[in-house]
Amino acid sequence: MTREVHLLTFGNTRSAGPWRHPDIDSSTVAVRHRLIEHARAAEAATFDAVFFADGLNFGPPATWAYKTTEDFEPFTTAAALSSVTENIGLVLTGSATLQHPYHLARQFLSLDHLSGGRAGWNLVTSFARAAADNFSATGVVDHDERYRIAEEAIDVVGKLWDSWGAGAIVADREAGVFHDVAKIHVPDHHGRYFDVKGPLGAARSPQGRPVIFQAGSSDTGSEFAARHAEVIFTGQGNIQRAQEFYRRIHQSAHRQRRDRPPLITPSLRFIVGATEQEAHRAERTAYEYFSPEYQAGWLLEVEVDVTDADLDGPVPASAFPGGTETHQTALAGYRALATEGNPTVREFLYRTVSGWGARVVGTPEQIADEIERWFTERAADGFVLQDPGLPGQFELFVEQVVPVLRKRGLFRNEYRGSTLRDHLGLPVPANRYEVAS
Numbered sequence: 001m002t003r004e005v006h007l008l009t010f011g012n013t014r015s016a017g018p019w020r021h022p023d024i025d026s027s028t029v030a031v032r033h034r035l036i037e038h039a040r041a042a043e044a045a046t047f048d049a050v051f052f053a054d055g056l057n058f059g060p061p062a063t064w065a066y067k068t069t070e071d072f073e074p075f076t077t078a079a080a081l082s083s084v085t086e087n088i089g090l091v092l093t094g095s096a097t098l099q100h101p102y103h104l105a106r107q108f109l110s111l112d113h114l115s116g117g118r119a120g121w122n123l124v125t126s127f128a129r130a131a132a133d134n135f136s137a138t139g140v141v142d143h144d145e146r147y148r149i150a151e152e153a154i155d156v157v158g159k160l161w162d163s164w165g166a167g168a169i170v171a172d173r174e175a176g177v178f179h180d181v182a183k184i185h186v187p188d189h190h191g192r193y194f195d196v197k198g199p200l201g202a203a204r205s206p207q208g209r210p211v212i213f214q215a216g217s218s219d220t221g222s223e224f225a226a227r228h229a230e231v232i233f234t235g236q237g238n239i240q241r242a243q244e245f246y247r248r249i250h251q252s253a254h255r256q257r258r259d260r261p262p263l264i265t266p267s268l269r270f271i272v273g274a275t276e277q278e279a280h281r282a283e284r285t286a287y288e289y290f291s292p293e294y295q296a297g298w299l300l301e302v303e304v305d306v307t308d309a310d311l312d313g314p315v316p317a318s319a320f321p322g323g324t325e326t327h328q329t330a331l332a333g334y335r336a337l338a339t340e341g342n343p344t345v346r347e348f349l350y351r352t353v354s355g356w357g358a359r360v361v362g363t364p365e366q367i368a369d370e371i372e373r374w375f376t377e378r379a380a381d382g383f384v385l386q387d388p389g390l391p392g393q394f395e396l397f398v399e400q401v402v403p404v405l406r407k408r409g410l411f412r413n414e415y416r417g418s419t420l421r422d423h424l425g426l427p428v429p430a431n432r433y434e435v436a437s
Helices: 028-044 074-082 101-114 129-135 143-161 219-228 239-255 276-289 292-302 328-339 345-354 364-376 393-407 420-424 432-436
Strands: 006-010 049-052 089-095 119-124 169-172 177-179 211-214 231-234 263-272 358-362 382-386
Touching (some): 028 393, 049 074, 049 119, 101 119, 143 219, 219 239, 292 345
Parallel strands (some): 006 049, 049 089, 119 211
């Protein structure tokens, strides 16, 4: 199959600044309608998936005054959206270190069945103290230890997803036998971190099992992602860093004898206008409504502290810790944002709205040019789109940028299947127990 751009979009509705825009209604009813309309618009444009980030906490107390109510819980949200969409994938974040693998396996497989094979698991290793405090944790687990836990968690989840072998469901009405018990596999897992008997009470899904997404970019995280992920969500601020990351992942996947490397989909924050001037006017509006106080409070979660700094002065070196064992990639990314071009604190905080991912502001053709450049120069296989939160921006992307990508032969005109694996061009994985036998 000819290589094509993959497009996903964030589905999260939380807002820290744009909610002040007079055309944005932040009531619960309005948020619900916005979620549905966003998913339907993305599906009409044949996007691969809606992507839900999640943090398992409301954030540092320093952010509470400035943000709207947190998004709806992602499993519940995705289940609701699965009933009002037909094709678009639903990718949810689940913590391998704070959420139990049995629950994760059951929830994701249930969603995969209920959606007709459209679920994906964005596997994270939670580093926020505020999240750990919600799960009886005594503190944040060190960086490499989190990945050791995740190695075992993904193994357990995979065993549970493969519990039902082919032909296990016989549904013999005359005999009154529904299952061939000999074809039900019991994981009976006993490891360093988890003891899980199993099996899971559900057969494999229409796509075999949910697609694995992962966001590791540190040395340990990228090795984990190259070993396990089918799609990597990453933040790369420029094409040179993205190309290096792309090469590194491909080399690591080759060393681990994978048949195919993971797809790599960085985040991309965009602002589109009919002209450059119009796009930059929209960016000025986004800048006007963003909340530096919220961004400063949120950065405390990654130990970056500019809460008392002069917003119009330089970013103080003291804002950054000397090192960390919990969120190495995030710290390196934000340090880069604070040093490139010597921004003021306010400008630095505006940059952090995009995380440390890619940004493009311009006409539909200019945005398509940048997507094509990253794609053809092997910096990305696609993008997870993050609009600025301004009314109408995503609709402009769908109406004006997508047709340009299609005209250039970079993006599909229609879905070629009904599952998330179909959209991503991924094969149905074999059942581990049947391969072993």
